[in-house]
Amino acid sequence: MAMLVALGPLALLQVVPAQTLVVEILADKDSRYKIAGQDKPEITARAGQQILLRITARKAKSWNRDGSIHGFALLHAKDRTKVPGWDLLLRPGTQEFLMTAPLDPGDYEVVCTVICSEEHEGMHMKFVVLP
Numbered sequence: 001m002a003m004l005v006a007l008g009p010l011a012l013l014q015v016v017p018a019q020t021l022v023v024e025i026l027a028d029k030d031s032r033y034k035i036a037g038q039d040k041p042e043i044t045a046r047a048g049q050q051i052l053l054r055i056t057a058r059k060a061k062s063w064n065r066d067g068s069i070h071g072f073a074l075l076h077a078k079d080r081t082k083v084p085g086w087d088l089l090l091r092p093g094t095q096e097f098l099m100t101a102p103l104d105p106g107d108y109e110v111v112c113t114v115i116c117s118e119e120h121e122g123m124h125m126k127f128v129v130l131p
């Protein structure tokens with residue numbers, strides 16, 4: 001321990017394993033993503049950080065034939081292309097997904113991929129990846 005302190009904060013960062021970010025999200029029946037304590041829900045993660053998404057989904061007015069009631073897909077904000085591996089379909093209730101944040105820092109957008117109501121187009125939120 002004395003040695004770590006002597007090496008300074010930079011060395012400590014490399015020794016301590018990166019923490020998993022836990023994010024609890026409500027995909028609500030009014031076709032909106034919600035995060036407790038946030039007026040405008042937004043996720044901020046570090047590049048490549050492990051993220052545990054705990055998502056509770058509540059049925060809106062319509063859903064997919066496969067039973068999914070909302071989606072959770074990640075797009076590059078710049079060109080709206082999908083981020084591979086980030087195209088989740090949500091069933092009613094609470095599900096957990098262990099994800100890895102994109103390696104490229106920048107702005108992303110979470111969008112719903114299920115036509116869940118006439119408010120579906122407004123179902124999105126910001127996702128920021130820090131270096």
Ligand SMILES: [Cu+2]
Pocket residue numbers: 031032060069070071112113114115116117120123
């Ligand atoms: Cu939706």
